[in-house]
Amino acid sequence: MDGASSIGPWVPVAASEDVVPRHVFQGKLSGQELAIWRADDGYVNVWENRCLHRGVRLSIGVNTGTELVCQYHGWRYANRNAGCTYIPAHPADAPPRTICNRTYPVHEANGLIWTHLGDAGDAAPESLPEEPLVLRAVPLNAAPADVSAALEGFAPDEGMAHRGGLFFSDGISSLQLYVQPMDAGQSVIRGYVTGPLAAQGLALLRRLNTALTAFARQAEAEARAKPAPAPIPPVYGRVSAELAEMPEMTAGPGKIRVTVAAKTMVAEGIVSLELRPLRGVLPAFQPGAHIDVALPNGLVRQYSLVNGPGETDRYIIGVKREAQSAGGSLAIHDHLKAGDLLAISEPRNNFPLRRNAEETIFLAGGIGVTPMLAMAAAMAGDGQNCRLHYFAAGPDHLAFAERLAALGERLTSHLGLDPAGTTAALKAILSDPGPARQVYVCGPGPMLDAARSIAAEQGWPESAVHFEYFRNTHQIDDSSSFEIALARSAVTLQVPAGKSILQVLRENGVAMASSCGQGACGTCRVKVLEGIPDHQDVYLNNTERAANTTIMTCVSRAKSDRLVLDI
């Protein structure tokens, strides 16, 4: 960072007591404003005090306990990783994961919140064996270096003598002071008392506050005699060139190493995995997002994140045991254990959740409940009107009981229904589209097909029905051959029978993100400028298919001799 020259080691910027639940504390360090807030899980966030969208101070925003919401346009930023989870102006889009607020390192110790703006060489301050008595902060208009120098002559009048630095002691009790450099001409004196003297509590705090205030008035008088230093100009980091151009969402190849922190049976035949990062912070995700998991047996599988808002210290996935599968679920169920390491992708969201409906219905079949749990938790946490209908074989098959219980009356379970019963239930649930209702469906293919056709019959517009298939069960016909022209790179390539568009692109050096490889997840979606696609995916809805403006390059092909793609 540019301002790094003026930056020292870890500095206290707030008292722990300042950072109370559901509040945002405004701080400042070396000219840089900070938004400091504590999430309900106790984690303290120290962020640049500025929404990335239009520069509004986040300290006037709302701390929901899991996210910080900007006052201006309601952009939501997650606890811990500071990633943007929702942009209300575009409810149907998933925000690019790379919209991330600037965060600063955080350390909470001895009743103070510590941070630094650069790469502090020093270790973070150690916690004392006993929580000390924290002083009331004393702000003053004087240069930090002058304040530090003058404080060495401070006489606490408690029988304590200066013992070097800003440390004062009577041999048993001690007073440690710190100077927080707010700006070139602004400082805050912070500190704490340890030892038997601390037991005096408020009376001692009052005496020290009186003494430090008198010291501050004297230091300010001396500062006024000097020319006022120019304020340190704040550094406003630039966003990436990509974000400035409002790109389509693309997937990063980044592999993240995680450890299986817990493996728990959460229903008949379903385990949940709690994945924690080996180091650092996990990337931001939105409800509906999935990750690719590289399994020890070489297979790569996609799993939806179950996480609710603000659950940013881990990823939770649910895996159903499927005996007839290629071995992905068996590798997890039978061989993976707590403590094992896995490589996963960054979360991708091809199933974004709109939050601008007056009522939202979630339809989950079996293991299809996983993204629905994340979505319902996000909406319920925000007090929005939603309902989860969970279709399962029986009570033992209802997964993630605690999360279901948290939904309270928003949950309706439909147990042990046969296909006819399921159809009847879906008809009843989807009886009235209403002007401002949205429905999200995830579950086995037959249930999805039924829900989609029932919704269409009962007058639901396609734009209000959102779905995610686990897999594409259709037979892919790859017998055609055709030409693809890449409009942006002015390259023409031939796609022979037996090869996908995606394969041909990759063989010719075009970096393409993909995930499921079977036209179910939407990751490899590309814009079509000319030509008629032969859609073989299960990702696009009928309107999107008929529009012929996008294609899933992993399975779909061309009906025309030529396709012009926006690559």
Add this chain to the structure above:
Amino acid sequence: MADSLPDPFMLNQWYPVSALQDVQERPRSTVLMGETLSYQRKDRACRVHGADGRALPVIEQYACLWTTLGQPEGGLFPIPEYAEADRRNLAAGSIGVNVAAQRGIENFLDMGHFPYVHTGILGELPHTEVKEYNVELREGGREIVATECLFYQPRASTVSTAGADVEYVYRVPHPTCSVLYKSSPMDARRLDVIALFIQPVGPEKFRGHMVLSILDDVSTDDFISYFQLHIFGQDKPILENQMPKRLPLDPRAETPIRADKTAIMYRRWLAQNGVTYGTIPAAA
């Protein structure tokens, strides 16, 4: 400071300095781009004098008194509706805000904040979507126009009880003035006009003058004025918490989304016209 001197494009514009109804015989003072001016009504005409006593050019139009510190080409941009005989034209209030004038214009062009900042009036949760709209340069590049802007409003008009999408058209014919058109509750075939004329007081401070030309023979002037000031009073604390206070013209300074198309066009247009006053130009 060199950057508090107006660039030629900003200098050579007409600016509002007062609502006409607030101009009296006794001189009053105001600040335009750092210069203290005095204005008064004398022999039924408005006069404006600069800090050194020189007489400045004057236009009395759109319920405001306008002057300039430069040499504008021609007069003010047209608002043809203002001349329609059955319209109610009024200055609905002036309000000071500690941020650059251009930040004020951008806020006026922005629909996405309605449900969050003007909750229950111009928007309402969960209706947050900014639908696709058109924006283009017209009048030979002298004016930005955004059309087909739809936004959900809880009470689309005084007579309706249900919410509905309301259509807006925005014009930006001047670097610190914008005019919006919105379907009239009184006559669905005609549009109400709401204009924001901004007086840059300094590079990081403005006074906004709100002027209306509407089809309304029911509401009192005080009611209309209260309503407009109430809305602007909701914007003021948000605007004053924007950092930096000047409008950054570097496309990578902030994060635009599709809803911000008009603002993106506005920033480009300011950059193309070499505007440095009230802005942070992109590094060359």
